[in-house]
Every structure is written in C-alpha cells, then in structure tokens.
Amino acid sequence: xxxxxxxxxxxxxxxxxxxxxxxxxxxxxxxxxxxxxxxxxxxxxxxxxxxxxxxxxxxxxxxxxxxxxxxxxxxxxxxxxxxxxxxxxxxxxxxxxxxxxxxxxxxxxxxxxxxxxxxxxxxxxxxxxxxxxxxxxxxxxxxxxxxxxxxxxxxxxxxxxxxxxxxxxxxxxxxxxxxxxxxxxxxxxxxxxxxxxxxxxxxxxxxxxxxxxxxxxxxxxxxxxxxxxxxxxxxxxxxx
Amino acid sequence: xxxxxxxxxxxxxxxxxxxxxxxxxxxxxxxxxxxxxxxxxxxxxxxxxxxxxxxxxxxxxxxxxxxxxxxxxxxxxxxxxxxxxxxxxxxxxxxxxxxxxxxxxxxxxxxxxxxxxxxxxxxxxxxxxxxxxxxxxxxxxxxxxxxxxxxxxxxxxxxxxxxxxxxxxxxxxxxxxxxxxxxxxxxxxxxxxxxxxxxxxxxxxxxxxxxxxxxxxxxxxxxxxxxxxxxxxxxxxxxxxxxxxxxxxxxxxxxxxxxxxxxxxxxxxxxx
Numbered sequence: 001x002x003x004x005x006x007x008x009x010x011x012x013x014x015x016x017x018x019x020x021x022x023x024x025x026x027x028x029x030x031x032x033x034x035x036x037x038x039x040x041x042x043x044x045x046x047x048x049x050x051x052x053x054x055x056x057x058x059x060x061x062x063x064x065x066x067x068x069x070x071x072x073x074x075x076x077x078x079x080x081x082x083x084x085x086x087x088x089x090x091x092x093x094x095x096x097x098x099x100x101x102x103x104x105x106x107x108x109x110x111x112x113x114x115x116x117x118x119x120x121x122x123x124x125x126x127x128x129x130x131x132x133x134x135x136x137x138x139x140x141x142x143x144x145x146x147x148x149x150x151x152x153x154x155x156x157x158x159x160x161x162x163x164x165x166x167x168x169x170x171x172x173x174x175x176x177x178x179x180x181x182x183x184x185x186x187x188x189x190x191x192x193x194x195x196x197x198x199x200x201x202x203x204x205x206x207x208x209x210x211x212x213x214x215x216x217x218x219x220x221x222x223x224x225x226x227x228x229x230x231x232x233x234x235x236x237x238x239x240x
Numbered sequence: 241x242x243x244x245x246x247x248x249x250x251x252x253x254x255x256x257x258x259x260x261x262x263x264x265x266x267x268x269x270x271x272x273x274x275x276x277x278x279x280x281x282x283x284x285x286x287x288x289x290x291x292x293x294x295x296x297x298x299x300x301x302x303x304x305x306x307x308x309x310x311x312x313x314x315x316x317x318x319x320x321x322x323x324x325x326x327x328x329x330x331x332x333x334x335x336x337x338x339x340x341x342x343x344x345x346x347x348x349x350x351x352x353x354x355x356x357x358x359x360x361x362x363x364x365x366x367x368x369x370x371x372x373x374x375x376x377x378x379x380x381x382x383x384x385x386x387x388x389x390x391x392x393x394x395x396x397x398x399x400x401x402x403x404x405x406x407x408x409x410x411x412x413x414x415x416x417x418x419x420x421x422x423x424x425x426x427x428x429x430x431x432x433x434x435x436x437x438x439x440x441x442x443x444x445x446x447x448x449x450x451x452x453x454x455x456x457x458x459x460x461x462x463x464x465x466x467x468x469x470x471x472x473x474x475x476x477x478x479x480x481x482x483x484x485x486x487x488x489x490x491x492x493x494x495x496x497x498x499x500x501x502x503x504x505x506x507x508x509x510x511x512x
Contacts, residue, residue, distance in 0.1 A: 092453075103392070
C-alpha cells in the first residue's frame with residue numbers, strides 16, 4: 001500500500017499551549033480519513049502544518065516519502081478546500097476566474113469546463129463568486145482544488161454554515177471522488193454521523209491522537225465513541 | 241478652438257505618455273485596490289516628494305532620486321509592516337508623512353525651490369520631453385509584460401494569500417513585486433497628475449469598473465478604458481479651457497464614477 005502521508009512525532013508548541021502533542025499518523029493511498037475532535041483539538045494546526053503554512057513544529061511530515069521541509073513538490077499533487085474562504089464580497093472574479101487560479105498550466109483551460117460540469121456549477125461560470133450561496137461557493141472551491149487532478153484532497157470542516165441540501169450534495173461528490181477517482185481524502189469534521197457514513201478511516205484528535213484506525217473499529221467501539229462524545233460535549237459546554 | 245491642437249508635437253507627447261500612464265495606473269491600481277491598499281499609491285507619491293526635493297538639492301534629475309527614494313521606502317515599509325505586524329493603513333500613514341517631512345526639511349535647508357517643486361506637486365503633462373515619453377513607454381511596457389507573465393500568481397495571491405501559498409505561489413515575493421511596481425508606476429505618473437492627485441488614477445477607474453459586476457479581465461479592461469478616456473479628454477479639455485490638466489482628469493474620472501453609480505442605482509446594470 002502506497003503511503004501518501006506519513007507524520008512522525010509531530011508536536012506544535014504555542015507560547016501558552018501545546019497545540020499538538022506527539023502525533024504520528026499514516027495515510028495510505030485511497031484512504032478517506034475523517035479527522036474528528038472538539039474545537040481547539042488542533043485540527044487546524046495539523047492542517048496548517050501539513051500544508052506548509054505552519055513551519056514551527058517538531059517531528060517530521062512526509063508526503064510521498066519526501067519531507068515537506070525539503071521539497072514543496074507535494075503541493076502539486078494536493079487540492080485544499082479551506083473552512084470558509086475569505087474574500088471581499090465584490091471581488092471582481094467569476095466562478096471561472098476562481099477555478100482558473102487553481103490551474104497550473106494556462107493550456108489546460110478545457111479542464112475548467114469539465115470540472116464545472118462535474119460539480120453542477122457550469123451554469124454559474126460567468127457569475128461573480130461573491131453573488132453565490134455558501135453551498136455554491138463551496139463547490140467552486142472544490143472545483144478549484146480538483147482542477148489539477150490532485151491525488152490528495154484536504155478539506156477543513158468544509159460544510160460550516162451551509163444548508164443541508166448542499167451538504168448532502170457535497171458529501172455525495174466526496175464519496176464519488178474517493179471511490180471512482182481514487183482520490184485520497186483527508187477531511188476534518190464535527191459531524192460524527194457524516195464521518196461514520198463516508199470515511200473509511202478515522203483519526204480522533206484532542207491535541208494528542210487518541211484513536212486512529214478503520215472507521216468500523218471506531219464506530220463499533222461504544223466506549224471510544226462515548227469518550228469522543230464526552231470530550232466534545234465538555235468542549236461544547238465550555239464554549240457556551 | 242479646432243482640431244489644430246492635435247497637430248502640436250507637445251500634445252502628441254502629452255497624449256502618448258498620458259495614455260500609457262492611464263493604462264499603467266489602472267492595472268497596477270487594480271491589485272492595490274483589491275488588496276485594500278488604495279492609499280498606498282498616495283503614500284509612495286508623498287515619499288517621492290522627499291526624493292524630488294533631494295534631487296533638486298543635489299542637482300540630480302529629480303525623477304531619478306524620486307524613483308530611488310520611493311521604491312526603497314515602499315519596500316522598507318512593507319518589510320517593517322510584516323515584521324512588526326503593523327496594519328496596512330498605519331504603515332501607509334507612516335510612509336506618507338515621512339516623505340513629506342523629508343521633503344520639507346530639505347526644501348528648508350536649501351532655502352526653497354519655488355517653481356520646480358510645483359510642477360511635481362501638480363503635474364506638468366504638457367511639458368513632457370521626448371526622453372520622458374520614451375521612458376514612460378518603456379516602463380509601462382516592462383511592467384505590463386511582468387503582469388501578463390505573472391497574471392495568475394498576482395491575482396491568486398491578491399484573492400487569498402493562504403490558498404495561494406498552498407498552491408505553491410511565493411506570496412511574499414509577489415507582495416514585494418507589487419509594491420515595487422507600484423513605486424515605479426507612481427513616480428512615472430507624477431508628470432501627469434502630480435504627487436497630490438496620483439492615487440486618484442490608481443483608485444477611481446478601478447472602483448468604477450468593479451461596480452459593473454464583471455470578471456477580472458473585463459473589470460481590468462473597463463478600468464483601463466475609463467482611465468484612458470479621463471486622461472485623453474482631460475488633457476484636451478484642460479488645454480482648450482486653459483485649466484489644470486491634473487484636476488480636470490481627476491474630475492472626469494469622478495464624473496464617470498458618479499455616472500456609473502447612477503446607472504447602478506437605476507437598476508440598469510445587469511448581473512452578468
């Protein structure tokens with residue numbers, strides 16, 4: 001089995017708190033990994049480190065057997081969909097413009113139409129991104145992430161603030177990308193049910209990694225699920 | 241008054257450099273406006289005032305010292321902004337006031353320059369020489385080529401820095417490049433509208449074009465068209481009525497903005 005990601009002893013120390021504590025994790029080709037954990041569990045820090053946005057960590061992160069501190073080549077194989085993309089509402093770019101940003105070669109222009117059709121947003125292609133609903137925008141950003149035919153897709157809680165119908169559509173797209181196009185997906189989510197339905201692997205994060213394995217194992221172990229639920233419930237109460 | 245004015249060679253030079261500057265300011269300005277850096281042009285222009293005063297004092301052609309001082313201070317302020325995490329508007333205020341302060345002190349030391357400094361403050365497009373025109377065309381061409389070559393990187397890092405980084409774009413270098421190009425553009429444009437009105441050319445045509453609700457390339461083209469229209473009509477009208485070109489150009493650009501807002505309010509702009 002080809003290792004896509006290999007994380008060894010990853011520790012991120014912020015001035016006042018240890019955001020990640022000795023995380024080791026392997027993601028194989030074709031995995032659909034759901035990363036779950038309460039707010040402040042370090043999911044965003046983990047992603048920032050994997051994407052090269054945070055370089056202040058101890059341990060190693062490898063993509064395709066290459067240390068990401070030594071080579072940025074892996075970024076060419078990677079599509080990233082952020083939690084809530086930040087941009088000005090009247091920023092003068094159309095859907096096509098946004099997807100084109102993801103394109104590495106100008107000559108691949110025909111890929112844009114193809115991916116827009118695949119994600120059912122082709123009829124929106126000349127609309128400005130700021131005019132679209134949250135669900136439509138999310139699909140545009142997935143299109144941008146996919147336009148280069150990446151081998152890995154990383155998504156950071158990508159359904160925050162999106163209506164249920166769009167979420168369902170979004171999940172069916174993810175399932176198809178993983179099962180038919182064999183794209184490895186690493187996806188952080190709050191939605192335990194969705195992770196149960198979609199992901200074939202689960203990583204349970206709360207600064208340390210307290211479970212990583214097949215999702216069947218996780219969800220069939222009531223004690224583990226309870227432990228997770230309690231942790232996130234405590235966090236939830238803490239936030240309110 | 242007839243078309244006779246179009247036969248004067250000084251008018252040819254004014255129109256040629258005016259059109260080049262109009263296009264340049266509109267394109268570079270679009271990136272600044274979208275980065276919420278609208279007043280950066282103004283700040284660089286004010287720092288160029290210090291450079292101009294330095295040139296006049298030293299007996300060097302003032303635009304050369306203006307280029308050196310403006311580009312250096314723009315790059316330094318960007319570095320300081322990043323290093324000490326100062327907000328964009330505060331760093332602009334620092335740059336703007338320090339340029340004027342340096343200029344005033346130098347003018348004071350030299351006992352005052354009288355007329356020369358005025359042509360830089362308010363522009364003197366009808367006085368551009370053949371050499372100036374060639375320089376304007378060369379710099380405009382060079383910057384436009386750089387923008388065309390790095391179009392995706394420039395747009396992407398303006399749209400969302402974080403995502404651009406993840407796509408492997410060297411965002412910090414691109415940021416410095418934009419600041420560097422803005423420095424060159426400002427000093428090149430001083431002859432047209434002067435230090436005081438330069439940010440108008442950066443900002444107004446772009447703000448107008450953005451209202452039309454189009455994509456990036458179309459917005460850039462609309463902005464360039466409005467910018468060129470304002471400059472050409474402004475130069476001709478100001479000559480015919482013997483008024484200041486800089487003020488006239490900016491007022492025409494403001495007129496186009498007001499007209500566009502009127503059309504938008506009347507619901508005459510389609511979404512696509």
